[in-house]
Amino acid sequence: MNGSVFDNMAPNAKRSFVVSAVLAAIATVLYLFCVQPAEDQLTKTKAELSDLQDRQARMNNDLKSASTIKKDLEELEAQLKPYQEAMLVPLLESYAMRAKSILDPLAIGAGLDNVEYSREPFRALPLPKPMPRQLHTRAAIKVSATGSYQNAVSFLLRLEKELPLVSLQQFDVIAQAKPERQSLTFVLEWPAKGGLTRK
Amino acid sequence: MKASSVHLNLLKPGELRSSSPIRLRVMLPIGAILACAGLLLWWGMLFTQLLMTKAQAQGIAGDIAAKEKEHAEAIQQRDLARELKLQLEQLDYYKAGVRSVGDDLSKLAEVVPLRVQLKELHFSPPKAQILQPPGAKIPLFGPTENVETQKLVIAGLTTKETPVVSLMESLETGFEGLITRERKINSFKQDAAEAEGRKLLSFEIEYTMPERRFAK
Numbered sequence: 001m002n003g004s005v006f007d008n009m010a011p012n013a014k015r016s017f018v019v020s021a022v023l024a025a026i027a028t029v030l031y032l033f034c035v036q037p038a039e040d041q042l043t044k045t046k047a048e049l050s051d052l053q054d055r056q057a058r059m060n061n062d063l064k065s066a067s068t069i070k071k072d073l074e075e076l077e078a079q080l081k082p083y084q085e086a087m088l089v090p091l092l093e094s095y096a097m098r099a100k101s102i103l104d105p106l107a108i109g110a111g112l113d114n115v116e117y118s119r120e121p122f123r124a125l126p127l128p129k130p131m132p133r134q135l136h137t138r139a140a141i142k143v144s145a146t147g148s149y150q151n152a153v154s155f156l157l158r159l160e161k162e163l164p165l166v167s168l169q170q171f172d173v174i175a176q177a178k179p180e181r182q183s184l185t186f187v188l189e190w191p192a193k194g195g196l197t198r199k
Numbered sequence: 200m201k202a203s204s205v206h207l208n209l210l211k212p213g214e215l216r217s218s219s220p221i222r223l224r225v226m227l228p229i230g231a232i233l234a235c236a237g238l239l240l241w242w243g244m245l246f247t248q249l250l251m252t253k254a255q256a257q258g259i260a261g262d263i264a265a266k267e268k269e270h271a272e273a274i275q276q277r278d279l280a281r282e283l284k285l286q287l288e289q290l291d292y293y294k295a296g297v298r299s300v301g302d303d304l305s306k307l308a309e310v311v312p313l314r315v316q317l318k319e320l321h322f323s324p325p326k327a328q329i330l331q332p333p334g335a336k337i338p339l340f341g342p343t344e345n346v347e348t349q350k351l352v353i354a355g356l357t358t359k360e361t362p363v364v365s366l367m368e369s370l371e372t373g374f375e376g377l378i379t380r381e382r383k384i385n386s387f388k389q390d391a392a393e394a395e396g397r398k399l400l401s402f403e404i405e406y407t408m409p410e411r412r413f414a415k
Contacts, residue, residue, distance in 0.1 A: 016223075016224035023232055023235055027238050030238040030242065031238055035245065038246055042249045042252065045249060045252045046252055049259070052259040055263060059266055063273055066272075066273040069280050072280050073276055073279060076283040080287055083287075083293075124328055124330060124341045125341060125342075125413060126414065127340055128285050136286065136289050156300070156304060159301070167299075171320070172319075172321040174318070174319050175316070175317060
């Protein structure tokens with residue numbers, strides 16, 4: 001400011017000008033150090049509140065649907081039960097020995113002789129989308145035996161009755177000199193646990 | 200004589216007063232005071248609003264914290280349900296592909312004519328699954344196809360063609376679980392084996408089996 005103008009001002013005007021300048025400075029300080037930070041903090045807090053409200057709403061929705069999920073889970077477990085019961089699990093790391101423990105009574109009942117069990121390559125099942133974490137596979141066990149064609153059919157009929165989820169993948173009958181001692185081969189499939197798609 | 204009027208201006212420029220009733224030296228401090236008061240009021244409103252927002256946020260945060268455990272369980276259950284659903288879907292694919300042919304194989308023995316001696320009956324092995332396609336860096340988790348087809352080969356000996364024709368005719372109906380109508384005669388020829396002083400004839404028929412469809 002031009003000093004001469006200020007010097008030429010009446011004392012009342014000078015006082016008024018100084019008071020106004022001081023008040024303007026106070027107003028600036030108030031705005032910069034009180035209003036502006038409070039506004040910034042309010043914006044931030046409002047954003048936080050909005051996030052929390054969204055989270056709370058999601059949480060409440062999840063909790064609201066929890067009872068339905070629980071019911072679904074029970075239904076799913078009930079639907080999975082027959083598969084879990086039918087699943088081939090290794091006996092001392094051996095799938096063939098587990099199959100033997102299950103199939104021996106049926107093979108003996110059907111009149112098959114010289115029954116031998118061995119593991120065949122497992123086959124993968126098609127994948128649902130998205131993929132489950134736990135995959136399942138088609139565990140294949142080869143059963144070689146001797147017996148008549150009727151014995152073989154009897155074995156298959158018992159198998160289908162007792163183990164409806166076991167499937168016949170391959171079947172071979174090769175005639176031998178004695179009809180009651182044909183060479184019989186079955187490749188049977190079970191559902192079994194496969195690998196994991198992720199950890 | 201007409202008297203001339205003299206106008207003396209004895210005021211300095213700084214002592215000059217405006218003719219306006221609104222005086223700047225009064226209005227300026229009033230304006231500044233009002234501005235300060237306005238700012239204080241604004242700040243007060245903001246501060247109150249801030250306190251209220253913080254209190255509301257704290258309340259919600261407390262509510263979230265209280266429900267955290269229950270929510271984590273619900274999420275876990277939801278994820279488990281999702282996983283089990285997918286597992287069930289894959290197992291349903293398996294179930295859809297289960298082959299049950301005991302009854303058909305049982306009936307087969309009944310329709311074989313007297314003059315036919317079966318030497319061999321077998322299902323061809325299913326096509327190998329390619330889980331490591333050429334160029335792929337990592338193996339696939341599952342096959343790209345969900346359908347498998349196999350053949351049923353029936354081979355035997357006979358004395359003439361009519362029992363074989365009869366066998367094929369018998370297999371045309373009632374064996375839908377085991378074979379389709381698609382068939383191929385792989386061979387029909389004279390065999391080295393003899394019966395009743397006659398050379399026997401060997402035959403091999405190949406039937407396409409119904410598809411195993413591993414899908415819902």
